[in-house]
Amino acid sequence: MSTTLTPILTKFWDDPQSWTLETYEKNEGYQALKKALAMAPADLVQMTKDSGLRGRGGAGFPTGMKWGFLPPPDGGPRYLVVNADESEPGTCKDIPLMMAAPQFLIEGVAITSFAIGCNHAFIYLRGEVVHVYRRLLRAVEEAYAAGHLGKNIHGSGFDLDVTVHAGAGAYICGEETALLDSLEGRRGQPRLKPPFPAVAGLYARPTVVNNVESIASVPPILLHGSEWFGDMGTEKSQGFGIFSLSGHVKNPGQYEAPLGITLRELLDMAGGMRDPDKALKFWTPGGSSTPLFTAEHLDTPLDFESVAAAGSMLGTRALQIFDETTCVVRAVDRWTDFYKHESCGKCTPCREGTWWLKQILGRLEHGQGSEEDLDKLLDICDNILGRSFCALGDGATSPITSSIQYFRDEYRAHLTEGRCPFDSRESTLFHKDRVTA
Structure with missing residues (x-):
């Protein structure tokens, strides 16, 4: 495994107009969608399974397997819902991604919708981030104008509408069934399962619910291949991910790297501790809802299996760093x-x-x-x-x-x-x- 950064979703974040369709298309944007529209939907699902892509929202469930849970088409609608309700303390990857390069998500939504037979997709965004909401609305508008969304996309006969929905601001709506209730206009509370969303989700129809980063990772995988994606990361935790470093670190921010990288390596890339004289005391590997780690876990590979074996969860890769001055x-x-x-x-x-x-x-x-x-x-x-x-x-x-x-x-x-x-x-x-x- 390479321990260097792998800028893929973050490749052109430093562009002065990174969020525009023009910038995205200069960086292989929407080439993957055109490739997808020439493929059979079942082949797209299989490609995602073969890539080893696992959910980037915290649970790490295989993305392609989730798509495959949908029952056979029955003539009724089926939906894709993107969970963009990022709101756990320390977690900060989806919002920067949507702010800096929203077209990754829009193209991923189009490809995923085609793969699962969805003609109306929803992006459920946390309502407090109004600036991101406006940026997403503009990105969807640009995609419609360019023919990447709407009727008969690129002459394929495939139709897709995308709705960006702003929630009222509730952490519980990050739970997929509470999100669906909120999207339907009800109070956001978890549903009893089964039935699972794949069988009876939004409006009681088959629904796929995926995290922002999961869907945004689909276009690069399709464009470069499952083997390319699988060559990064570890045997069971394949690919790359955005690691968010915050707290007592010299250069906090988002670091896109292969799964399996260690905090010691990430800290080196981030310039080390904010105060070199203050030792690392404890940190979270996946946000505040994951068990704490200490300095003895600096060399634990940050992949799903290794973190679990050490007693915690990789979660959203929200690495909050605390030095010895913290109670x-x-x-x-x-x-x-x-x-x-x-x-x-x-x-x-x-x-x-x-x-x-x-x-x-x-x-x-x-x-x-x-x-x-x-x-x-x-x-x-x-x-x-x-x-x-x-x-x-x-x-x-x-x-x-x-x-x-x-x-x-x-x-x-x-x-x-x-x-x-x-x-x-x-x-x-x-x-x-x-x-x-």
């Missing part, structure tokens, strides 16, 4: 506040459990409570994990259980000193709104 209890407390707030309230374990997690963590962070509260936290997490309606509850427990595993002494220090021991240090992150006991 891990405070960081986890702030994340838990987010999950409590974003719980949709549909199921008891998540609705009640996240509230109690926040109460206990808040006490501990301020030096109150007792060590028994640590066991109570773990007990509540155990009653949420695997028992909530969707993955939000599971994600809320991950930073808590992993932080107690690696930093139990730091929790104890809060109790011993009767306050956060980092209040007297140079804490540069999670500093706002502190309350000391």
